[in-house]
Amino acid sequence: MRKFATIFSLFNSKKNFSVSLIRNSPRCSNQLHPNFRNLTQNCDLSLSPLSSHRSVSTTAENPSTLNANPHQDQGIDFPGGTVELIPEMKFISESVKERIPCYRVLDDNGQAIVGHNFVQVSEEVAVKMYTDMVTLRSMDTIFYEAQRQGRISFYVTAIGEEAINVASAAALSMDDVVFPQYREAGVLLWRGFTLQEFANQLFSNKYDNGKGRQMPAHYGSNKHNYFTIASTIATQIPHAVGAAYSLKMDKKDACAVTYFGDGGSSEGDFHAALNFAAVMEAPVIFICRNNGWAISTPISDQFRSDGVVVKGQSYGVRSIRVDGNDALAIYSAVQAARQMAITEERPILIEALTYRVGHHSTSDDSTKYRPANEIEWWRVARDPVARFRKWLENNGWWNDRAESELINNLRQQLLHTIQVAESVEKPPLAEAFRDVYDVPPSNLREQEQWLKKIVEEQPQEYPGNISV
Ligand SMILES: Cc1ncc(C[n+]2csc(CCOP(=O)(O)OP(=O)(O)O)c2C)c(N)n1
Ligand SMILES: [Mg+2]
Numbered sequence: 001m002r003k004f005a006t007i008f009s010l011f012n013s014k015k016n017f018s019v020s021l022i023r024n025s026p027r028c029s030n031q032l033h034p035n036f037r038n039l040t041q042n043c044d045l046s047l048s049p050l051s052s053h054r055s056v057s058t059t060a061e062n063p064s065t066l067n068a069n070p071h072q073d074q075g076i077d078f079p080g081g082t083v084e085l086i087p088e089m090k091f092i093s094e095s096v097k098e099r100i101p102c103y104r105v106l107d108d109n110g111q112a113i114v115g116h117n118f119v120q121v122s123e124e125v126a127v128k129m130y131t132d133m134v135t136l137r138s139m140d141t142i143f144y145e146a147q148r149q150g151r152i153s154f155y156v157t158a159i160g161e162e163a164i165n166v167a168s169a170a171a172l173s174m175d176d177v178v179f180p181q182y183r184e185a186g187v188l189l190w191r192g193f194t195l196q197e198f199a200n201q202l203f204s205n206k207y208d209n210g211k212g213r214q215m216p217a218h219y220g221s222n223k224h225n226y227f228t229i230a231s232t233i234a235t236q237i238p239h240a241v242g243a244a245y246s247l248k249m250d251k252k253d254a255c256a257v258t259y260f261g262d263g264g265s266s267e268g269d270f271h272a273a274l275n276f277a278a279v280m281e282a283p284v285i286f287i288c289r290n291n292g293w294a295i296s297t298p299i300s301d302q303f304r305s306d307g308v309v310v311k312g313q314s315y316g317v318r319s320i321r322v323d324g325n326d327a328l329a330i331y332s333a334v335q336a337a338r339q340m341a342i343t344e345e346r347p348i349l350i351e352a353l354t355y356r357v358g359h360h361s362t363s364d365d366s367t368k369y370r371p372a373n374e375i376e377w378w379r380v381a382r383d384p385v386a387r388f389r390k391w392l393e394n395n396g397w398w399n400d401r402a403e404s405e406l407i408n409n410l411r412q413q414l415l416h417t418i419q420v421a422e423s424v425e426k427p428p429l430a431e432a433f434r435d436v437y438d439v440p441p442s443n444l445r446e447q448e449q450w451l452k453k454i455v456e457e458q459p460q461e462y463p464g465n466i467s468v
Contacts, residue, residue: 106388126395133162139195163388173254181236197209201219227239429467
Protein backbone atom coordinates (compact mmCIF):
# COMPACT_ATOMS: atom_id res chain seq x y z
CA MET A 1 0.00 0.00 0.00
CA ARG A 2 1.28 3.46 -0.82
CA LYS A 3 2.40 5.34 2.15
CA PHE A 4 0.69 8.62 1.46
CA ALA A 5 -2.04 9.79 3.79
CA THR A 6 -5.14 8.29 2.33
CA ILE A 7 -8.81 7.88 2.77
CA PHE A 8 -9.67 4.68 4.45
CA SER A 9 -12.84 3.06 5.51
CA LEU A 10 -13.10 1.46 8.88
CA PHE A 11 -14.83 -1.83 8.62
CA ASN A 12 -18.43 -2.34 9.38
CA SER A 13 -19.20 -4.61 12.19
CA LYS A 14 -22.70 -5.58 13.21
CA LYS A 15 -22.00 -4.80 16.83
CA ASN A 16 -19.75 -1.82 16.64
CA PHE A 17 -20.02 1.65 15.33
CA SER A 18 -17.92 2.35 12.30
CA VAL A 19 -17.42 5.35 10.19
CA SER A 20 -15.30 6.56 7.27
CA LEU A 21 -12.65 9.02 8.12
CA ILE A 22 -10.01 10.89 6.23
CA ARG A 23 -6.92 9.83 8.02
CA ASN A 24 -3.92 11.99 8.57
CA SER A 25 -1.85 10.78 11.44
CA PRO A 26 -0.48 7.51 12.76
CA ARG A 27 -1.74 7.88 16.29
CA CYS A 28 -4.63 5.82 17.49
CA SER A 29 -6.47 5.94 20.74
CA ASN A 30 -6.57 3.01 23.07
CA GLN A 31 -8.92 4.78 25.47
CA LEU A 32 -12.00 4.99 23.33
CA HIS A 33 -15.50 4.17 24.42
CA PRO A 34 -16.37 0.53 23.53
CA ASN A 35 -18.61 1.81 20.73
CA PHE A 36 -15.53 3.14 18.98
CA ARG A 37 -13.08 0.42 19.80
CA ASN A 38 -13.00 -0.84 16.24
CA LEU A 39 -11.73 2.57 15.20
CA THR A 40 -8.63 1.67 17.14
CA GLN A 41 -8.44 -1.92 16.01
CA ASN A 42 -8.60 -0.94 12.38
CA CYS A 43 -6.12 1.87 12.64
CA ASP A 44 -3.05 0.84 10.63
CA LEU A 45 -0.07 2.83 11.81
CA SER A 46 1.79 2.22 8.58
CA LEU A 47 -0.78 4.13 6.55
CA SER A 48 0.62 7.57 7.06
CA PRO A 49 4.24 8.67 6.77
CA LEU A 50 3.46 11.90 8.58
CA SER A 51 4.31 12.03 12.21
CA SER A 52 2.40 14.50 14.30
CA HIS A 53 5.61 15.30 16.13
CA ARG A 54 8.34 17.58 14.95
CA SER A 55 10.77 16.15 12.43
CA VAL A 56 14.50 16.57 12.38
CA SER A 57 15.28 19.45 10.07
CA THR A 58 17.31 18.90 6.90
CA THR A 59 19.87 21.61 7.42
CA ALA A 60 23.47 22.01 6.36
CA GLU A 61 24.43 21.50 10.02
CA ASN A 62 22.64 18.21 9.97
CA PRO A 63 23.70 16.71 6.66
CA SER A 64 23.16 13.14 7.78
CA THR A 65 19.41 13.54 7.47
CA LEU A 66 19.76 14.62 3.85
CA ASN A 67 21.34 11.34 2.85
CA ALA A 68 19.77 9.12 5.42
CA ASN A 69 17.88 7.19 2.79
CA PRO A 70 20.06 4.49 1.21
CA HIS A 71 17.95 4.72 -2.01
CA GLN A 72 18.62 8.37 -2.58
CA ASP A 73 17.19 8.26 -6.07
CA GLN A 74 13.86 7.01 -4.72
CA GLY A 75 13.28 9.24 -1.74
CA ILE A 76 14.35 12.34 0.03
CA ASP A 77 14.08 12.84 3.73
CA PHE A 78 12.32 16.05 4.44
CA PRO A 79 10.73 17.33 7.63
CA GLY A 80 7.62 15.23 8.00
CA GLY A 81 9.10 12.05 6.54
CA THR A 82 10.46 10.55 3.34
CA VAL A 83 9.22 11.99 0.06
CA GLU A 84 9.29 9.64 -2.91
CA LEU A 85 11.30 10.81 -5.95
CA ILE A 86 9.77 10.05 -9.35
CA PRO A 87 10.95 10.77 -12.91
CA GLU A 88 7.54 11.85 -14.23
CA MET A 89 6.33 15.41 -14.00
CA LYS A 90 3.05 14.82 -12.25
CA PHE A 91 0.66 17.50 -11.02
CA ILE A 92 -1.78 16.64 -8.28
CA SER A 93 -5.28 16.69 -9.70
CA GLU A 94 -7.51 19.58 -8.66
CA SER A 95 -10.38 17.17 -8.10
CA VAL A 96 -10.99 13.74 -6.69
CA LYS A 97 -12.24 10.86 -8.84
CA GLU A 98 -14.95 10.02 -6.38
CA ARG A 99 -16.58 12.45 -4.00
CA ILE A 100 -16.13 11.83 -0.30
CA PRO A 101 -19.09 9.69 0.80
CA CYS A 102 -21.58 10.90 3.35
CA TYR A 103 -22.25 8.94 6.53
CA ARG A 104 -25.94 8.36 7.27
CA VAL A 105 -28.02 6.07 9.47
CA LEU A 106 -31.66 6.87 8.66
CA ASP A 107 -33.15 7.15 5.19
CA ASP A 108 -35.59 9.94 4.32
CA ASN A 109 -38.43 7.84 5.77
CA GLY A 110 -36.75 7.38 9.12
CA GLN A 111 -35.83 3.74 8.47
CA ALA A 112 -32.35 2.56 9.39
CA ILE A 113 -30.45 1.90 6.15
CA VAL A 114 -28.89 -1.48 5.35
CA GLY A 115 -25.63 -1.97 7.22
CA HIS A 116 -26.44 0.90 9.55
CA ASN A 117 -24.11 1.50 12.40
CA PHE A 118 -24.60 4.12 15.05
CA VAL A 119 -24.24 4.93 18.71
CA GLN A 120 -27.41 3.82 20.50
CA VAL A 121 -29.42 6.52 22.24
CA SER A 122 -31.74 5.81 25.14
CA GLU A 123 -35.46 6.54 24.90
CA GLU A 124 -35.04 9.44 27.31
CA VAL A 125 -32.26 11.09 25.28
CA ALA A 126 -34.00 10.42 21.96
CA VAL A 127 -37.26 11.97 23.16
CA LYS A 128 -35.43 15.02 24.52
CA MET A 129 -33.60 15.34 21.20
CA TYR A 130 -36.90 15.26 19.35
CA THR A 131 -38.74 17.65 21.65
CA ASP A 132 -35.85 20.13 21.47
CA MET A 133 -35.89 19.92 17.67
CA VAL A 134 -39.62 20.68 17.70
CA THR A 135 -39.10 23.44 20.27
CA LEU A 136 -36.45 25.04 18.09
CA ARG A 137 -38.83 24.98 15.13
CA SER A 138 -41.66 26.47 17.21
CA MET A 139 -39.33 29.20 18.48
CA ASP A 140 -38.38 29.95 14.89
CA THR A 141 -41.99 30.15 13.77
CA ILE A 142 -43.21 32.38 16.60
CA PHE A 143 -40.18 34.65 17.03
CA TYR A 144 -39.98 35.07 13.26
CA GLU A 145 -43.60 36.24 13.31
CA ALA A 146 -42.81 38.64 16.15
CA GLN A 147 -40.17 40.20 13.93
CA ARG A 148 -42.59 40.49 11.01
CA GLN A 149 -44.98 42.30 13.37
CA GLY A 150 -42.22 44.82 14.14
CA ARG A 151 -41.85 43.79 17.78
CA ILE A 152 -38.17 42.86 17.42
CA SER A 153 -35.71 44.17 14.85
CA PHE A 154 -34.08 40.97 13.59
CA TYR A 155 -34.29 37.19 13.70
CA VAL A 156 -32.54 34.21 12.16
CA THR A 157 -34.07 30.74 11.92
CA ALA A 158 -32.46 27.27 11.88
CA ILE A 159 -35.27 25.66 9.87
CA GLY A 160 -33.97 22.53 8.15
CA GLU A 161 -30.90 22.43 10.42
CA GLU A 162 -32.53 21.26 13.64
CA ALA A 163 -30.73 17.89 13.59
CA ILE A 164 -27.27 19.45 13.40
CA ASN A 165 -28.16 21.82 16.22
CA VAL A 166 -29.70 19.42 18.67
CA ALA A 167 -28.07 16.07 17.90
CA SER A 168 -24.57 17.55 18.02
CA ALA A 169 -25.35 19.23 21.35
CA ALA A 170 -26.70 15.93 22.70
CA ALA A 171 -23.41 14.18 21.89
CA LEU A 172 -21.32 16.73 23.79
CA SER A 173 -20.70 17.21 27.48
CA MET A 174 -21.73 20.43 29.25
CA ASP A 175 -18.03 21.04 29.96
CA ASP A 176 -17.29 21.31 26.24
CA VAL A 177 -17.03 24.95 25.27
CA VAL A 178 -19.15 26.07 22.31
CA PHE A 179 -18.19 28.80 19.83
CA PRO A 180 -21.23 29.26 17.60
CA GLN A 181 -21.81 31.14 14.34
CA TYR A 182 -25.47 32.29 14.60
CA ARG A 183 -27.65 29.42 13.36
CA GLU A 184 -27.13 27.19 16.39
CA ALA A 185 -29.66 28.34 18.98
CA GLY A 186 -30.58 24.67 19.40
CA VAL A 187 -27.25 23.95 21.08
CA LEU A 188 -28.05 26.53 23.74
CA LEU A 189 -31.59 25.21 24.05
CA TRP A 190 -30.26 21.70 24.66
CA ARG A 191 -28.00 23.06 27.40
CA GLY A 192 -30.92 24.52 29.33
CA PHE A 193 -31.21 28.16 28.20
CA THR A 194 -34.91 28.82 28.82
CA LEU A 195 -37.47 30.11 26.34
CA GLN A 196 -37.78 33.21 28.53
CA GLU A 197 -34.01 33.77 28.32
CA PHE A 198 -34.22 33.57 24.52
CA ALA A 199 -37.08 36.08 24.52
CA ASN A 200 -35.24 38.42 26.91
CA GLN A 201 -32.29 38.53 24.53
CA LEU A 202 -34.50 39.07 21.49
CA PHE A 203 -36.32 41.94 23.18
CA SER A 204 -33.08 43.41 24.60
CA ASN A 205 -34.58 43.82 28.05
CA LYS A 206 -32.70 44.25 31.32
CA TYR A 207 -32.50 40.49 31.89
CA ASP A 208 -30.57 39.91 28.66
CA ASN A 209 -27.06 38.60 29.48
CA GLY A 210 -25.66 41.02 26.91
CA LYS A 211 -27.51 43.98 28.49
CA GLY A 212 -29.23 44.72 25.20
CA ARG A 213 -26.02 45.62 23.43
CA GLN A 214 -26.07 42.93 20.77
CA MET A 215 -28.37 42.36 17.83
CA PRO A 216 -31.33 40.06 18.50
CA ALA A 217 -30.48 36.34 18.10
CA HIS A 218 -26.88 36.95 19.19
CA TYR A 219 -27.15 34.86 22.33
CA GLY A 220 -24.42 34.04 24.82
CA SER A 221 -24.29 32.39 28.22
CA ASN A 222 -21.33 31.79 30.54
CA LYS A 223 -23.45 29.39 32.56
CA HIS A 224 -23.98 27.20 29.49
CA ASN A 225 -20.40 27.41 28.18
CA TYR A 226 -21.72 29.11 25.05
CA PHE A 227 -19.68 32.04 23.80
CA THR A 228 -21.59 35.08 22.63
CA ILE A 229 -22.32 35.07 18.92
CA ALA A 230 -20.46 37.65 16.83
CA SER A 231 -21.90 38.74 13.47
CA THR A 232 -18.48 38.80 11.86
CA ILE A 233 -18.30 35.48 10.08
CA ALA A 234 -15.71 32.91 11.19
CA THR A 235 -14.05 34.96 13.95
CA GLN A 236 -15.17 32.30 16.42
CA ILE A 237 -13.17 29.53 14.70
CA PRO A 238 -9.65 30.54 15.85
CA HIS A 239 -11.09 31.42 19.28
CA ALA A 240 -12.22 27.81 19.60
CA VAL A 241 -8.72 26.56 18.83
CA GLY A 242 -7.24 28.78 21.54
CA ALA A 243 -9.82 27.58 24.03
CA ALA A 244 -9.16 23.96 23.06
CA TYR A 245 -5.44 24.41 23.59
CA SER A 246 -6.13 25.88 27.00
CA LEU A 247 -8.38 22.92 27.93
CA LYS A 248 -5.57 20.59 26.91
CA MET A 249 -2.98 22.51 28.98
CA ASP A 250 -5.32 22.26 31.98
CA LYS A 251 -5.77 18.53 31.30
CA LYS A 252 -9.56 18.93 31.24
CA ASP A 253 -11.81 16.11 30.07
CA ALA A 254 -13.41 18.49 27.58
CA CYS A 255 -13.02 19.91 24.11
CA ALA A 256 -13.97 23.08 22.27
CA VAL A 257 -16.60 22.92 19.54
CA THR A 258 -17.13 25.52 16.87
CA TYR A 259 -19.91 25.82 14.30
CA PHE A 260 -19.78 27.71 11.03
CA GLY A 261 -21.33 27.71 7.58
CA ASP A 262 -20.05 26.90 4.10
CA GLY A 263 -19.61 30.65 3.63
CA GLY A 264 -17.59 30.85 6.84
CA SER A 265 -15.19 28.25 5.48
CA SER A 266 -14.01 30.75 2.84
CA GLU A 267 -12.74 33.14 5.49
CA GLY A 268 -9.04 33.23 6.32
CA ASP A 269 -9.92 32.56 9.94
CA PHE A 270 -11.12 29.05 9.03
CA HIS A 271 -7.83 28.16 7.34
CA ALA A 272 -5.62 29.66 10.03
CA ALA A 273 -7.67 27.89 12.68
CA LEU A 274 -7.42 24.45 11.06
CA ASN A 275 -3.69 24.76 10.62
CA PHE A 276 -3.17 26.04 14.13
CA ALA A 277 -5.32 23.28 15.60
CA ALA A 278 -3.45 20.55 13.72
CA VAL A 279 0.01 21.84 14.64
CA MET A 280 -0.89 22.54 18.27
CA GLU A 281 -2.81 19.24 18.55
CA ALA A 282 -5.78 21.03 20.03
CA PRO A 283 -8.90 19.08 21.06
CA VAL A 284 -11.40 21.00 18.97
CA ILE A 285 -14.31 19.86 16.80
CA PHE A 286 -15.01 22.00 13.75
CA ILE A 287 -18.63 21.53 12.66
CA CYS A 288 -19.36 23.00 9.25
CA ARG A 289 -23.03 23.31 8.41
CA ASN A 290 -22.83 23.13 4.64
CA ASN A 291 -26.37 24.31 3.90
CA GLY A 292 -25.82 25.16 0.24
CA TRP A 293 -26.03 28.92 0.57
CA ALA A 294 -24.22 31.87 2.11
CA ILE A 295 -27.03 34.42 1.87
CA SER A 296 -27.41 34.53 -1.96
CA THR A 297 -24.09 32.85 -2.80
CA PRO A 298 -24.54 29.18 -3.76
CA ILE A 299 -21.79 26.73 -2.86
CA SER A 300 -20.91 26.41 -6.57
CA ASP A 301 -19.65 30.00 -6.30
CA GLN A 302 -18.14 29.41 -2.86
CA PHE A 303 -15.53 26.73 -3.61
CA ARG A 304 -14.46 24.30 -6.35
CA SER A 305 -13.24 21.62 -3.96
CA ASP A 306 -15.36 18.63 -2.98
CA GLY A 307 -17.06 20.72 -0.33
CA VAL A 308 -15.39 21.48 2.97
CA VAL A 309 -14.49 18.00 4.24
CA VAL A 310 -11.47 17.63 1.93
CA LYS A 311 -9.86 20.74 3.36
CA GLY A 312 -9.27 18.93 6.63
CA GLN A 313 -6.75 16.54 5.13
CA SER A 314 -4.69 19.33 3.60
CA TYR A 315 -4.19 20.75 7.07
CA GLY A 316 -3.63 17.38 8.72
CA VAL A 317 -7.04 17.26 10.37
CA ARG A 318 -9.06 14.02 10.54
CA SER A 319 -12.41 14.64 8.89
CA ILE A 320 -15.81 13.16 8.09
CA ARG A 321 -18.81 14.09 5.93
CA VAL A 322 -22.19 13.43 7.54
CA ASP A 323 -25.84 13.70 6.50
CA GLY A 324 -26.79 16.82 8.44
CA ASN A 325 -30.50 15.97 8.31
CA ASP A 326 -30.00 12.65 10.06
CA ALA A 327 -30.03 13.15 13.82
CA LEU A 328 -28.59 9.69 14.55
CA ALA A 329 -25.69 10.11 12.14
CA ILE A 330 -24.84 13.53 13.57
CA TYR A 331 -25.09 12.23 17.13
CA SER A 332 -22.81 9.27 16.38
CA ALA A 333 -20.22 11.26 14.43
CA VAL A 334 -19.99 14.03 17.05
CA GLN A 335 -19.67 11.52 19.87
CA ALA A 336 -16.85 9.72 18.01
CA ALA A 337 -15.21 13.05 17.19
CA ARG A 338 -15.35 14.11 20.82
CA GLN A 339 -13.71 10.87 22.00
CA MET A 340 -10.90 11.20 19.47
CA ALA A 341 -10.41 14.93 20.07
CA ILE A 342 -9.97 14.49 23.81
CA THR A 343 -8.22 11.15 24.14
CA GLU A 344 -5.89 11.66 21.16
CA GLU A 345 -5.51 15.43 21.56
CA ARG A 346 -6.37 16.24 17.99
CA PRO A 347 -8.78 18.40 16.00
CA ILE A 348 -11.62 16.84 13.99
CA LEU A 349 -13.54 18.40 11.11
CA ILE A 350 -17.17 17.43 10.46
CA GLU A 351 -18.91 18.62 7.32
CA ALA A 352 -22.67 18.23 7.72
CA LEU A 353 -24.59 18.34 4.44
CA THR A 354 -27.90 20.12 4.83
CA TYR A 355 -30.01 22.94 3.43
CA ARG A 356 -31.03 26.36 4.72
CA VAL A 357 -34.78 26.05 4.33
CA GLY A 358 -35.56 29.52 5.69
CA HIS A 359 -34.43 32.86 4.35
CA HIS A 360 -30.93 33.82 5.47
CA SER A 361 -32.47 36.12 8.07
CA THR A 362 -35.37 38.53 8.36
CA SER A 363 -33.29 40.91 6.20
CA ASP A 364 -33.47 38.52 3.23
CA ASP A 365 -35.93 37.16 0.67
CA SER A 366 -34.38 33.98 -0.72
CA THR A 367 -37.06 33.47 -3.40
CA LYS A 368 -35.25 36.26 -5.28
CA TYR A 369 -32.22 34.06 -5.93
CA ARG A 370 -33.25 30.38 -5.65
CA PRO A 371 -36.14 28.36 -7.05
CA ALA A 372 -39.12 27.80 -4.81
CA ASN A 373 -39.29 24.09 -5.72
CA GLU A 374 -35.72 23.57 -4.44
CA ILE A 375 -36.70 25.01 -1.06
CA GLU A 376 -39.90 23.00 -1.04
CA TRP A 377 -38.13 19.73 -1.78
CA TRP A 378 -35.77 20.14 1.14
CA ARG A 379 -38.54 21.40 3.41
CA VAL A 380 -40.82 18.44 2.79
CA ALA A 381 -38.86 15.45 1.48
CA ARG A 382 -35.69 15.92 3.54
CA ASP A 383 -37.08 17.35 6.75
CA PRO A 384 -34.80 16.28 9.64
CA VAL A 385 -37.53 16.65 12.26
CA ALA A 386 -40.07 14.45 10.44
CA ARG A 387 -37.35 11.86 9.73
CA PHE A 388 -36.36 11.56 13.37
CA ARG A 389 -40.03 11.48 14.46
CA LYS A 390 -40.66 8.46 12.21
CA TRP A 391 -37.78 6.62 13.83
CA LEU A 392 -39.13 7.45 17.31
CA GLU A 393 -42.61 6.29 16.32
CA ASN A 394 -41.24 3.03 14.92
CA ASN A 395 -39.63 2.46 18.31
CA GLY A 396 -42.94 3.14 20.06
CA TRP A 397 -41.46 6.23 21.77
CA TRP A 398 -43.75 8.89 20.24
CA ASN A 399 -47.31 9.27 18.94
CA ASP A 400 -49.83 11.81 17.61
CA ARG A 401 -51.20 12.63 21.04
CA ALA A 402 -47.74 13.47 22.44
CA GLU A 403 -47.11 15.57 19.36
CA SER A 404 -50.23 17.74 19.62
CA GLU A 405 -49.73 18.22 23.38
CA LEU A 406 -46.16 19.36 22.77
CA ILE A 407 -47.09 21.78 19.97
CA ASN A 408 -49.94 23.36 21.95
CA ASN A 409 -47.82 23.77 25.08
CA LEU A 410 -44.98 25.30 23.14
CA ARG A 411 -47.22 27.81 21.44
CA GLN A 412 -48.68 28.98 24.74
CA GLN A 413 -45.32 29.13 26.46
CA LEU A 414 -43.69 31.05 23.63
CA LEU A 415 -46.50 33.62 23.40
CA HIS A 416 -46.22 34.08 27.16
CA THR A 417 -42.43 34.64 26.99
CA ILE A 418 -42.99 37.36 24.39
CA GLN A 419 -45.56 39.13 26.58
CA VAL A 420 -43.22 38.98 29.58
CA ALA A 421 -40.08 40.01 27.68
CA GLU A 422 -41.89 42.94 26.10
CA SER A 423 -43.12 44.26 29.43
CA VAL A 424 -39.72 44.18 31.14
CA GLU A 425 -37.83 47.49 31.02
CA LYS A 426 -34.73 47.96 28.89
CA PRO A 427 -31.26 48.02 30.51
CA PRO A 428 -30.23 51.48 31.76
CA LEU A 429 -28.71 53.57 28.99
CA ALA A 430 -25.46 53.88 30.93
CA GLU A 431 -24.88 50.14 30.40
CA ALA A 432 -24.10 50.86 26.76
CA PHE A 433 -20.82 52.38 27.97
CA ARG A 434 -19.82 49.76 30.57
CA ASP A 435 -17.76 46.56 30.60
CA VAL A 436 -15.11 47.43 28.02
CA TYR A 437 -12.75 49.71 29.95
CA ASP A 438 -12.00 49.52 33.63
CA VAL A 439 -11.92 53.31 33.61
CA PRO A 440 -13.88 54.64 30.60
CA PRO A 441 -11.81 57.10 28.52
CA SER A 442 -12.88 60.74 28.26
CA ASN A 443 -14.39 60.44 24.77
CA LEU A 444 -16.76 57.67 25.95
CA ARG A 445 -17.74 59.70 29.03
CA GLU A 446 -18.48 62.68 26.79
CA GLN A 447 -20.59 60.54 24.47
CA GLU A 448 -22.55 59.18 27.42
CA GLN A 449 -23.35 62.71 28.67
CA TRP A 450 -24.30 63.77 25.17
CA LEU A 451 -26.65 60.80 24.72
CA LYS A 452 -28.37 61.42 28.08
CA LYS A 453 -28.94 65.05 27.12
CA ILE A 454 -30.49 64.12 23.77
CA VAL A 455 -32.85 61.56 25.33
CA GLU A 456 -33.93 64.07 28.00
CA GLU A 457 -34.50 66.76 25.37
CA GLN A 458 -36.38 64.53 22.91
CA PRO A 459 -38.06 61.78 25.00
CA GLN A 460 -40.68 61.17 22.29
CA GLU A 461 -37.95 59.70 20.05
CA TYR A 462 -36.92 56.98 22.54
CA PRO A 463 -38.74 54.07 24.18
CA GLY A 464 -40.27 55.10 27.52
CA ASN A 465 -38.97 52.05 29.41
CA ILE A 466 -35.26 52.97 29.31
CA SER A 467 -33.82 54.51 32.44
CA VAL A 468 -31.33 57.21 31.50
C1 LIG B 1 -16.58 38.90 7.94
C2 LIG B 1 -17.99 38.99 7.41
N1 LIG B 1 -18.18 39.07 6.09
C3 LIG B 1 -19.45 39.13 5.60
C4 LIG B 1 -20.52 39.15 6.44
C5 LIG B 1 -21.93 39.22 5.88
N2 LIG B 1 -22.57 37.93 6.05
C6 LIG B 1 -23.39 37.65 7.08
S1 LIG B 1 -23.96 36.10 7.06
C7 LIG B 1 -23.13 35.74 5.63
C8 LIG B 1 -23.25 34.40 4.98
C9 LIG B 1 -22.65 33.31 5.77
O1 LIG B 1 -23.00 32.09 5.19
P1 LIG B 1 -22.66 30.71 5.85
O2 LIG B 1 -21.36 30.79 6.56
O3 LIG B 1 -22.80 29.67 4.81
O4 LIG B 1 -23.77 30.53 6.98
P2 LIG B 1 -25.34 30.34 6.83
O5 LIG B 1 -25.95 31.71 6.90
O6 LIG B 1 -25.61 29.67 5.53
O7 LIG B 1 -25.77 29.53 7.99
C10 LIG B 1 -22.42 36.85 5.19
C11 LIG B 1 -21.62 36.90 3.96
C12 LIG B 1 -20.25 39.09 7.82
N3 LIG B 1 -21.24 39.06 8.72
N4 LIG B 1 -18.98 38.99 8.28
MG1 LIG C 1 -24.40 28.44 4.39
